[in-house]
Amino acid sequence: MSPPILWLHEEALRISHPVFTAAGEGTRAIFIWDDAYLRARNYSLKRLVFIYECLCALPVEIVHGDMTAVLQTLAPERVFVPAASAPPLKETIANATARMQVMHVPDIPFVTIAREGAMRRFFPYWNKAEKTAFMPHGGTDA
Amino acid sequence: MQPLTKCFADRDALVAHVKQLAPWAEGERSYIQGGRAMAKRKLEQIDPLHYGRTRNYGNGKITRLSPYIHHGVLSLDEVRNHALTLCREPMQITKFIQELAWRDFWQRVLAQHPEWAWNDVEPYKTGFTASDYASDLPQDIATGTTGIACIDAFIQELLHTGYLHNHARMYVASYVVHFRRVRWQAGAEWFLHHLLDGDIASNNLSWQWVASTFSQKPYIFTLENVATYFGAPLDTSPEHNQPLDASYAELRARLFPLLKEHA
Numbered sequence: 001m002s003p004p005i006l007w008l009h010e011e012a013l014r015i016s017h018p019v020f021t022a023a024g025e026g027t028r029a030i031f032i033w034d035d036a037y038l039r040a041r042n043y044s045l046k047r048l049v050f051i052y053e054c055l056c057a058l059p060v061e062i063v064h065g066d067m068t069a070v071l072q073t074l075a076p077e078r079v080f081v082p083a084a085s086a087p088p089l090k091e092t093i094a095n096a097t098a099r100m101q102v103m104h105v106p107d108i109p110f111v112t113i114a115r116e117g118a119m120r121r122f123f124p125y126w127n128k129a130e131k132t133a134f135m136p137h138g139g140t141d142a
Numbered sequence: 143m144q145p146l147t148k149c150f151a152d153r154d155a156l157v158a159h160v161k162q163l164a165p166w167a168e169g170e171r172s173y174i175q176g177g178r179a180m181a182k183r184k185l186e187q188i189d190p191l192h193y194g195r196t197r198n199y200g201n202g203k204i205t206r207l208s209p210y211i212h213h214g215v216l217s218l219d220e221v222r223n224h225a226l227t228l229c230r231e232p233m234q235i236t237k238f239i240q241e242l243a244w245r246d247f248w249q250r251v252l253a254q255h256p257e258w259a260w261n262d263v264e265p266y267k268t269g270f271t272a273s274d275y276a277s278d279l280p281q282d283i284a285t286g287t288t289g290i291a292c293i294d295a296f297i298q299e300l301l302h303t304g305y306l307h308n309h310a311r312m313y314v315a316s317y318v319v320h321f322r323r324v325r326w327q328a329g330a331e332w333f334l335h336h337l338l339d340g341d342i343a344s345n346n347l348s349w350q351w352v353a354s355t356f357s358q359k360p361y362i363f364t365l366e367n368v369a370t371y372f373g374a375p376l377d378t379s380p381e382h383n384q385p386l387d388a389s390y391a392e393l394r395a396r397l398f399p400l401l402k403e404h405a
Contacts, residue, residue: 012214014178033146038164042335045160045167046304050338052160053176054215061145064163073143082214085249086342087256110218110246119251126243133239134232136223 004078005030006060007071009089012082012107013054019105023080029060030074034067037092067096080105109138172304174209174338181210190225194237198309200372206305208339211245218242245344252343259342260327262355268320269400275325279332283318291382292368293317304338309371315352316361320397321385326353362393 006023008031023029038048055062063070071079079097083106084090093102111129119125132139146163150156157171174180189203196202210216222242229235252259262272282288286297296310306314311333318329326349333349334340350356365386369378380387388396 010213013176014215014217016217016220017214033163035164039166042331043167044169044304044336045157045164046169046172046336047338047340048164048167049157049160049171050174050176050209050304051213052156053180054178054213056148056150056156057177057179062148063143064146065143070143085253087252087259088342107214107217108219110222110242116250116254119247119254122244122247125247125250126240129243129246133222133243134226136226137219 001077002075003028004080005074005076006080007032007093008058008060009082009084009093010051011084011086011089013051013058015058017082017105017107019080019082022103022105027080029058030063030070031055031058031060032067032070033062033064034070035064037067041088067092071096071100077101078103082107109140112139169301169336172302172338174206174303174305176209176213176215178215181207181215184210185216185221185224188221188225188228190228190235190238193235193241197237197241198371200307200310200376204307209305212339212341218246245341248341248343248347251347258350258356259346260330263350264355266360267354267358268360269398270323272325275319275323277325277328279318279324279328280322283322283324284332288317290317290385291377291379292365292372292386293383295376300333300336304336306337311348312352312361313363313368315349316363317386319349319353320360320362326350326355360398362390362397364388364390364393 004023004027006019006027006029008019008029012019020029078101080103081093081097083104084093111132113128147159150159153175161167184205184207188205188207192203193205197204207216207221211218211221222239225235225238226232232239266272283297286294286301288294293314296306296314299310300306300314315326315329318324319326330346330349333345334342337345347356352361354360363386365378365380365383368376368386372378377383394401
């Protein structure tokens with residue numbers, strides 16, 4: 001086993017994301033530029049350039065390769081990864097980190113909702129959300 | 143495992159590098175640049191106090207932060223916290239905070255129902271069934287050559303910049319689904335390809351809202367509405383936008399002939 005790594009992905013391209021704190025100073029941070037994944041997402045060149053520009057401003061290594069293969073080669077004892085929201089990205093992360101110890105680190109919440117209930121229409125959500133929507137860190141102590 | 147370079151002489155060199163990495167990727171760069179410094183600069187320029195009254199207008203005080211928020215360069219929390227420093231009372235910026243909340247809402251909806259990303263949540267409320275809609279996006283829409291001046295202008299902006307005002311997104315989505323009777327999925331996929339802020343939750347569920355598969359009724363618009371909110375320099379002349387030049391009642395009767403009430 002190798003030391004832990006921080007695996008950054010396209011939904012969390014900033015150094016103030018809580019994943020950096022969770023992983024700890026000195027943890028190797030990587031972004032995996034996976035051709036097959038990006039092609040499957042059918043991103044235009046505009047989107048790819050935008051992502052690459054974001055990466056250039058971050059203290060991460062951009063590793064070129066298949067996500068699963070890169071992680072298997074690195075064989076970290078633990079992977080710190082920002083919690084993802086897009087279903088294809090979530091699935092990719094789950095597949096690539098299968099049989100690895102993974103810590104999914106959520107972003108700072110926008111609001112705090114104790115009992116979420118069924119999400120379907122905006123205003124029932126807003127009636128709960130507005131209690132903390134005007135508070136820094138969504139009413140948490142983050 | 144040699145890392146890819148992050149040092150470039152200029153933006154042209156970076157773009158050339160990305161083209162080499164992804165020769166299959168279509169199109170050209172956007173004028174909108176990624177990176178934390180650009181995001182912070184745009185964040186400093188927001189005007190949440192005037193956002194609520196002007197946000198539906200093409201020249202309104204919108205933030206254009208969505209590409210940075212989608213990629214996590216800025217968090218919703220950070221944007222909200224900065225906006226709060228620009229008002230005396232939080233209630234002055236309710237509309238602005240609500241707009242941020244929409245993104246949070248869509249994320250929560252999709253987390254509960256990932257199958258809604260590509261499946262109709264409800265049937266269409268247009269008098270038609272899903273099978274009445276074309277599966278593929280027509281080429282003239284994909285290239286912004288429909289012959290309808292304002293729609294083509296919006297599409298050209300999408301293709302060249304990867305960004306589109308939210309109101310214009312609704313016009314284009316409505317045109318695709320209701321004026322051309324194309325399934326919302328084809329339009330949503332097309333937007334995800336181009337939009338720098340392309341987010342499956344916000345994008346696809348908004349397309350479903352326009353289509354009426356995730357709302358009470360289909361969203362349609364008139365040429366008069368486009369002229370009111372966008373106007374010059376956009377060409378909203380009736381002669382160059384003929385299919386849109388009608389009243390709401392006329393459009394409902396034309397677009398949804400199987401519905402009983404058009405009043």
